[in-house]
Amino acid sequence: MPGKSRRDFLKTTAVIGAGVAGLSSSTAKAAPKNILSEDRMGVLVDTTVCVGCRNCEWACKTAHDLPAGELHSYEDRSVFTEKRRPGTKALTVVNEYSSGKNSNLPLDVKVQCMHCDHPACVSACIVGAFSKEENGSVIWDTDKCIGCRYCMAACPFQVPAFEYDKAINPSIMKCDFCFNRTKEGKLPACVAICPVEALTYGTRTELVKIARERIKRNPDKYVDHIFGEYEVGGTAWMYLSSKDFSELDFPKLGTNPAPGVSESIQHGIFAYFVPPVSLYALLGGIMWISKHRKELDEEGKL
Amino acid sequence: MKKIIVIIFLLTISLPLSAQKNPGKDHAKSNVNCKTCHVCDVPTKDDPCLVQCPREKMKTVYESPDKTVDVVSLDELSKKYLPVTFSHRVHAQMSVLSGGCGTCHHYNTSGPIQPCKNCHQTSRKRDDISKPDLEAAYHRQCITCHREWSHGTSCNSCHNLKTTNKEYQKEEVKKKVKGKVHPALIEPAKIVFETKYEKGKMVTFFHDDHTKKFKIDCTSCHKNETCLKCHDVNKTSNEKSKIIRAQKSLDEHHKKCFSCHKEDKCESCHLGKPSEHFDHKKRTGWVLNKFHDELSCAKCHGSKIPYSKLDTKCVNCHKGWNIENFKHTITGLQLDETHAQLNCEDCHEEKNFAVKPVCSNCHENFIYPRQKPGKMVRTK
Amino acid sequence: MNHEEINPVPIKHKYFTPGVFILLIIALNGLIFLMGRFFFGLGSVTNLNDQYPWGLWIGVDVAAGVALAAGGFTTAALGHVMHKEEYNAIIRPALLTAMLGYTFVAMGVFVDIGRWYFIWHPLIMWNGSSALFEVGICVMIYMSVLYIEFLPIVTERFIGKVKLPGFLSGLNNFVDKLLRLLDNGLSKTMFIFIIAGVVLSTLHQSSLGTLMVIAGPKMHPLWQTPILPLLFLLSAISVGFPMVIFESLLASRSLGLKPEMHVLSKLGSMIAPILGIYLAFKLGDMFIRESFVYLKEFNTVSVLFSIEILFGVIIPLRMFLSHKVLKSPLFLFIASALVVFGVLLNRINNFVVAYNPPYSTQSYFPSFGEISVTIGFAAILILVYRFIVLNFPVISLPGLRTAQPTKYTIKGAKK
The missing domain is CATH 3.90.10 (Cytochrome C3)
Known part of the structure; x- marks a missing residue:
């Protein structure tokens, strides 16, 4: 265009660059909470202690205003014939497994959100509706969620559930570590009701110590593995078992945080917006050069 | 003789006592919580800070099950339910074959039986979460076994809801378990x-x-x-x-x-x-005579099981026997006067009493048992 | 001038044909199921559940939709950024496809998310670590950019021809002036949007690949790799031109026009190297991670992967290397369609087939409702495309070329 200088182009680029930089700084501010407090809480689940009474299922539903029914109806053990998963109607379920050779007693495994230290859902959520709180809970914010269900695709434990049958305000449902109860100084509902205290509530650091001690004292009883100590970078809920965890349907997971690779790619692409801005400048350069060369060619011909 | 009795008596008393005082060098590695016996965190040799035991009237885990308390009412925690009436004696009797009193009264081996709440705190929200709280401790003791044979975890198998006629219910429950003893076990032949x-x-x-x-x-x-x-x-x-x-x-x-x-x-x-x-004869080749047959195995073989093999020399057991005090009659053969004068080894070569005696040392053509050096006083 | 100038015009052709009626029925069927989704929730129409949170709508409407709209940014890069003016004839149709494609991607997202009325949340609630957030924001901005890029076509259509009905006719002059002002302003700043469009596309095409990286072991190792974003970007770039050829040939057939073979052949000759690079990365990745062991088993996963590579990449790659193919409209169409199919299958594979949750009790297959909505959207897209090319200057007619300078240039390039 006549009368325009190259400076115009540079100026425009600079303005866009500044805008983009502005975006990046506010991203940092609005990012979801992902606090890893030194004394975050956790639960140690000892599957060898659990008796499969399913009182925790009842307590959980009651604490979360889900239809729970009578407590004694949970004595029905026929539910154990199939393996259940936490869902929209129950945020925690207990499954039963044969303990194998040396005992007549079955192993019961309570399943719920593991409350990862580096949660995939927190990293994945498009609007940052998930957050890792100071007390270790990974919670979900109904005011933000758009229902995209990326958290469900991301979760390595396949925990979040979605209310597919709701047309308006369907929710993501998962264990919230009784965030509202613990805020008031109460114990999580399942921990409070457990008759045998198969669920020990305490700081994660102390629970790891206790778990190690239990394994050390009873090496014949436990497998030497605290599930959740290192899996996906550590989880707030940890398990002890007398049987290899893969036989109890625990997923085989590495020690790297679930969102690790994804986040490093993201942060690589968006390292302070340098790559996109450089690409922008590069393309601008190419555009300018190719146009310029074309015009020189044309002039030469004329 | 009196001296010996006194010594034995003293030994039997002091043995368990000394066991209490010195549980052994490596006892720190044993599966016992240190706090069971020691009050302080770091007990030393000079200051072991042991838990005080009332040594007289001490109830330990070695108590005979039949002499234990009949019924225990577990009422420390009753909020929703009535206190649980626990038939202690029946359970103690059953425990004999499954680990003894220590199965429930764990970490109690060295002293008097402690109340559960000495270690297990009554509140679930507590400082020391290394041990289960009292509710969990009770439940673990009961449910772990109960669900094994009942295949259920029903609360009302032990608990009764608090209702208006509390006292009545309490009495009913007590009646059910009071004086109950475990029926004698029928042993298969x-x-x-x-x-x-x-x-x-x-x-x-x-x-x-x-x-x-x-x-x-x-x-x-x-x-x-x-x-x-x-x-x-x-x-x-x-x-x-x-x-x-x-x-x-x-x-x-x-x-x-x-x-x-x-x-x-x-x-x-x-x-x-x-x-x-x-059959002692078939299995060992040694026929038990009338007297031996009546003896307990331990009388000859000692109390250590498996019983060790003995050789057939009488003096192994009958240590005091000699030519003067041995009455040959107890073998079933009363020696006649001539033979009674002989030395043992004249007939029993090399003092081997298990083999047939020989007559050929004195007699020609005499062979035991066709010819006997006396008369049989009884038949075997 | 060593290149031909173009003259896009609204095509004169009747709108309704038997094919259009069939498309209308398909569209209507889709809309009926769509109503079911909005009145009774996602569960009433889809086969989605807690095990399979994402299905056909995300795999095809969104992921494949974004990939197949890649013709927009690849031709923009070729025509405007690299300034190859000989391709100008196909830029506008590609731009229109991209614009409509992204519109339907947005629609796909809109119907798939549980709380559609909160679709604006990502604008103010940010999560920088989320790949989906990046995709969302980029798609939103890029869609706006595409609309801005399309605006000159609208102004061109109406400048000098503003005829408002009835009493509004008094405003004719004013609207015309406004349009001219807009056109002028756009032509001066358009280069910003064009470059932005290419950058944004590069970003979100790759981030679309990052999406499934976080699923980790839940995704089959034949597809799960840390270089997924690169593979997505490369496959998007390689499907750009085939998609343009595909729809150009389809449109000329449908509208009774002579296919612009001279442009399309030249475009076709560039596909083979791009596909080659994509294939090299795809196979290289497979050999480095040794994921080829999973091809030894004969099952759905291995078969679909093989089809994707063989029919979607290798066969069309060989075809595009042949001169005979490049000269024949039929073979060119088949080769392009294969690439389009390959990328479509790749996106379905990545988002649906490869996804294998640890506690799955049944496998996922889209419901009739889901399929209805997806093909319904496709039908509506074709109908809208048809309407626009009949009423706006999008398609250039060969033989009608008159001199017209390239519209968007970088300022300062001219002395």
Whole structure:
């Protein structure tokens, strides 16, 4: 265009660059909470202690205003014939497994959100509706969620559930570590009701110590593995078992945080917006050069 | 003689006491919580800071089950439910074959039985989460066994809801368990196992021989029996235990027998047909006479099980016998006057009393037992 | 001038044909199921559940939709950024496809998310670590950019021809002036949007690949790799031109026009190297991670992967290397369609087939309702495309070329 200088182009680029930089700084501010407090809480689940009474299922539903029914109806053990998963109607379920050779007693495994230290859902959520709180809970914010269900695709434990049958305000449902109860100084509902205290509530650091001690004292009883100590970078809920965890349907997971690779790619692409801005400048350069060369060619011909 | 009795008496008293005082060098590594015996965190040799024991009237985990308290009311935690009336004696009796009092009263071996709440705090929200709280401690003791044979975790199998006629219910429950004793166990005479061992499919186990004849303590085999061994609400439990048995390894199968029959060949138990009761003559080649037959095994073989093999020399047991005080009559043969004058080794060569005596030292053509050096006083 | 100038015009052709009626029925069927989704929730129409949170709508409407709209940014890069003016004839149709494609991607997202009325949340609630957030924001901005890029076509259509009905006719002059002002302003700043469009596309095409990286072991190792974003970007670039050829040939067939073979052949000759690079990365990745062991088993996963590579990449790659193919409209169409199919299958594979949750009790297959909505959207897209090319200057007619300078240039390039 006549009368325009190259400076115009540079100026425009600079303005866009500044805008983009502005975006990046506010991203940092609005990012979801992902606090890893030194004394975050956790639960140690000892599957060898659990008796499969399913009182925790009842307590959980009651604490979360889900239809729970009578407590004694949970004595029905026929539910154990199939393996259940936490869902929209129950945020925690207990499954039963044969303990194998040396005992007549079955192993019961309570399943719920593991409350990862580096949660995939927190990293994945498009609007940052998930957050890792100071007390270790990974919670979900109904005011933000758009229902995209990326958290469900991301979760390595396949925990979040979605209310597919709701047309308006369907929710993501998962264990919230009784965030509202613990805020008031109460114990999580399942921990409070457990008759045998198969669920020990305490700081994660102390629970790891206790778990190690239990394994050390009873090496014949436990497998030497605290599930959740290192899996996906550590989880707030940890398990002890007398049987290899893969036989109890625990997923085989590495020690790297679930969102690790994804986040490093993201942060690589968006390292302070340098790559996109450089690409922008590069393309601008190419555009300018190719146009310029074309015009020189044309002039030469004329 | 009196001296000896006094010494023995003192020894028996002081042995358990000294065991209390010195539990051994490596006791720190044992499966006992340090706080059971020590008050402070770091006990030293000079200041072991031991828990005080009221030594007189001390109830320990070695108490005989029959002498224990009949009924215990567990009422520390009753909020929703009435106190649980626990039939302590029946459970104590059952515990004999499954680990003893220590199964429940764990970490109690060295002192008086402690109330559970000494260690187990009553509130779930607490500082020391290394041990379960009181509610969990109770429940773990009960449910772990109860669900094994009941296959359920129903609360009302132990608990009664608090209702208006509390007292009535309490009495009812107490009536049910008061004075209850565990019925005497019916012991099988023999069990015939059919095995897969090709050279001899049948193993006959004479339970009565082991208990009555060999006087082996029940607990030396039945140490850690599960409740399921006797109790199961499911009738089909026998099949279940068979399956469990089938899953056992070879060593596990033979573990109980091998604790004594380690040296035996397979074929000594695995036979093609059911075997017969223990016969001292057949098994050892030594015929037990009238007197020996009545003795307990331990009288000759000592109290250590498995019984060790003895040789056939009388003086092994009859240490005081000599030519002066031995009355030959007890062998069934009353020596006539001539023979009574002889030395033992004149007939019993090299003092070997197990083999036939020889007559040829003095007599020609005399052979025992056709010719006898006296008269038989009884027939065997 | 060593290149031909173009003259896009609204095509004169009747709108309704039997094919259009069939498309209308398909569209209507889709809309009926769509109503079911809005009145009774996602569960009433889809086969989605807690095990399979994402299905056909995300795999095809969104992921494949974004990939197949890649013709927009690839031709923009070729025509405007690299300034190859000989391709100008196909830029506008490609731009229109991209614009409509992204519109339907947005629609796909809109119907798939549980709380569609909160679709604006990502604008103010940010999560920088989320790949989906990046995709969302980029798609939103890029869609706006595409609309801005399309605006000159609208102004061109109406400048000098503003005829408002009835009493509004008094405003004719004013609207015309406004349009001219807009056109002028756009032509001066358009280069910003064009470059932004290419950058944004590069970003979100790759981030679309990052999406499934976080699923980790839940995704089959044949597809799960840390270089997924690169593979997505490369496959998007390689499907750009085939998609343009595909729809150009389809449109000329449908509208009774002579295919612009001279442009399309030249475009076709550039596909083979791009596909080659994509294939090299795809196979290289497979050999480095040794994921080829999973091809030894014969199952759905291995078969679909093989089809994707063989029919979607290798066969069309070989075809595009042949001169005979480049000269023949039929073969060119088949080769392009294969690439389009390959990328479509790749996106379905990545988002649906490869996804294998640890506690799955049944496998996922889209419901009739889901399929209806997806093909319904496709039908509506074709109908809208048809309407626009009949009423706006999008398609250039060969033989009608008159001199017209390239519209968007970088300022300062001219002395």
